[in-house]
Amino acid sequence: MIELREVTKVYKGQTVPAVDRLSLKIPEGETCVFVGPSGCGKSTTLRMINRMIEPTSGTILINNKDIRESDPDRLRMGIGYVIQQIGLLPHRTVAENIAIVPRLYGWPKEKIRKRVDELLELIGLDPETTRDKYPSQLSGGQMQRVGVARAMAVDPPIMLMDEPFGAVDPIARNYLQDEFLRLQREMRKTICFVTHDINEAIKMGDRIAIFNKGRLVQYGTPHEILTRPANEFVSDFIGYDRVVKKLGLYRVADLAGPAGCVAREGELPEIGRLMREKESDVAFLVDAHGRPCGFLTTEDIGGMGDEISPQSLMQKALGRRGAFAQREMVLRDALSLMLEYDTEYLGVLNGGDLAGVITLSAIRKHSCRKEGE
Amino acid sequence: MNYIRFIQDNIPLILEYTKAHFSLVLWAVLISLVLWVPVGVLITRSEKWANRVLGIANTIFCIPSLSLFAVMVTIPFLGLGRRSALVALVLYAMMPLVRNVYQGVKVVDKSVIEAARGMGMNYWRILWEIQLPLATPVIFAGFRITVVMTTGIAAIATYIGERNLGRLISEGLTRFNIEMIVDGALLIAFIAIALDTMLGALEKKIVPRGLRVHRGH
Numbered sequence A: 001m002i003e004l005r006e007v008t009k010v011y012k013g014q015t016v017p018a019v020d021r022l023s024l025k026i027p028e029g030e031t032c033v034f035v036g037p038s039g040c041g042k043s044t045t046l047r048m049i050n051r052m053i054e055p056t057s058g059t060i061l062i063n064n065k066d067i068r069e070s071d072p073d074r075l076r077m078g079i080g081y082v083i084q085q086i087g088l089l090p091h092r093t094v095a096e097n098i099a100i101v102p103r104l105y106g107w108p109k110e111k112i113r114k115r116v117d118e119l120l121e122l123i124g125l126d127p128e129t130t131r132d133k134y135p136s137q138l139s140g141g142q143m144q145r146v147g148v149a150r151a152m153a154v155d156p157p158i159m160l161m162d163e164p165f166g167a168v169d170p171i172a173r174n175y176l177q178d179e180f181l182r183l184q185r186e187m188r189k190t191i192c193f194v195t196h197d198i199n200e201a202i203k204m205g206d207r208i209a210i211f212n213k214g215r216l217v218q219y220g221t222p223h224e225i226l227t228r229p230a231n232e233f234v235s236d237f238i239g240y241d242r243v244v245k246k247l248g249l250y251r252v253a254d255l256a257g258p259a260g261c262v263a264r265e266g267e268l269p270e271i272g273r274l275m276r277e278k279e280s281d282v283a284f285l286v287d288a289h290g291r292p293c294g295f296l297t298t299e300d301i302g303g304m305g306d307e308i309s310p311q312s313l314m315q316k317a318l319g320r321r322g323a324f325a326q327r328e329m330v331l332r333d334a335l336s337l338m339l340e341y342d343t344e345y346l347g348v349l350n351g352g353d354l355a356g357v358i359t360l361s362a363i364r365k366h367s368c369r370k371e372g373e
Numbered sequence B: 001m002n003y004i005r006f007i008q009d010n011i012p013l014i015l016e017y018t019k020a021h022f023s024l025v026l027w028a029v030l031i032s033l034v035l036w037v038p039v040g041v042l043i044t045r046s047e048k049w050a051n052r053v054l055g056i057a058n059t060i061f062c063i064p065s066l067s068l069f070a071v072m073v074t075i076p077f078l079g080l081g082r083r084s085a086l087v088a089l090v091l092y093a094m095m096p097l098v099r100n101v102y103q104g105v106k107v108v109d110k111s112v113i114e115a116a117r118g119m120g121m122n123y124w125r126i127l128w129e130i131q132l133p134l135a136t137p138v139i140f141a142g143f144r145i146t147v148v149m150t151t152g153i154a155a156i157a158t159y160i161g162e163r164n165l166g167r168l169i170s171e172g173l174t175r176f177n178i179e180m181i182v183d184g185a186l187l188i189a190f191i192a193i194a195l196d197t198m199l200g201a202l203e204k205k206i207v208p209r210g211l212r213v214h215r216g217h
């Protein structure tokens, strides 16, 4: 656990504090994202945690121990540190770069070699081809991964990351974020993560600390921050689309209901009766292999439905072949799909199988309910 | 060719002069390295001191060599001869060496140092394992300039009693012996070029490999 108590930093020659009476607790195993406009003191705060900067006043505790009691170099060896510019040593190979902290700890060569390969695998780089390359031979995304691997070399329980994915292109960034979330789900490290991008903060953080001008303006889970912004600054910072952003926090599986009515092509003529029997507003059409290929709603069959030809019903259903969402899809993307297909329903898939249905009204209710909570 | 005949006729003398020239250059360069490399490293820690030291180095460098040698001679402990010559040459070397070491260490990417510090490397490790290796190309450039320059200026030390290749030029001037002057100049130039070439080869060995490879290789 990391705890900051009334931490203040005034840089030499400045009168305005860069960080002003900041108090914050980061529970073990959680990712806390520091977010705010540029110059608001995020990096300064981060760098005080590993004593790259000494606070002017206040106390920082790691696992209830004042960090001033530790030797700074020793302290830093035990904390992973990743910066935006990465800072790989250009004259050292990838393997040597990753081996820096293990070498400081005096690990035997064989153990270091094994660990380097293990880490390269973990971050999705081929040890055989990567380990002896120099940083100048890597792409930006690869360098960033090596930077992360290097910080994790001795498996430190705490990681400090200062805009770690800020310098890579958006596609690579998205990918790195997903990869990192996947790793973190298993590693459960205590992570301080700095970004100026609120979307990244919402995506990566178990908790978000919003900074403004050296002050902590709000500290809470992404859900709390999006639901109850503490003040105008926070709501401005989040933007007008906060409800949509919040939909990014939940997954289709959270709101999915049972599929209700499932029919084959041959059952189309009596589809209206089937739906009434099952008391379902939507009927899924499955092909000969039982795979979903579209759906119909009560609107399509016009209440009675029986007069409409099975062919046109079939066409309508197949037109929604793409209106299906995987269980893991975030609600925001599901909503977007609904708008795209002009439908209030989406089929929910678990892999290739039909797993249920999600409705616009469920999403709407979810947003309102959470709003009022 | 008269130039070649002159050398053939004076081989023992020229050998003696060459030896003296070499040893003066060697000692001057060695002392300079031992003295100025640490100074160059040290002043990276304080901007104020860096400005002062580099200012002094620049000033010394602007003094004409003949007058610097002459001034040395007037200092009691130094007097006429090798000591004065060494001190003057070492002072000249201050500018190229201190400046290049300072700049070489200073221009190392800040983020590399930041990351290294963040991983718990201490000052000495960072200096030894990162800053100096990364500074080698710049330091080496300064070193090569120093060697070439010292070889040339060492000739002037003949006026304060050094018996080296400079003497061919100074005596050639007084006797108006063209062969002597030209041969002296050519020999000095030859030594300078030879040393520089050797150092160039050494540089290839010393500059870290990672600084030479680039994407695609």
Ligand SMILES: Nc1ncnc2c1ncn2[C@@H]1O[C@H](COP(=O)(O)OP(=O)(O)O)[C@@H](O)[C@H]1O
Binding pocket: A011, A012, A014, A018, A036, A037, A038, A039, A040, A041, A042, A043, A044, A045
């Ligand atoms: N080494 C420093 N010396 C003086 N002022 C600094 C230094 N580092 C940062 N600052 C100032 O402190 C404030 C906060 O900086 P920083 O923590 O880097 O902000 P952020 O990371 O949120 O962009 C800024 O106004 C910045 O100019």
Ligand SMILES: [Mg+2]
Binding pocket: A042, A043, A044
């Ligand atoms: Mg910053």
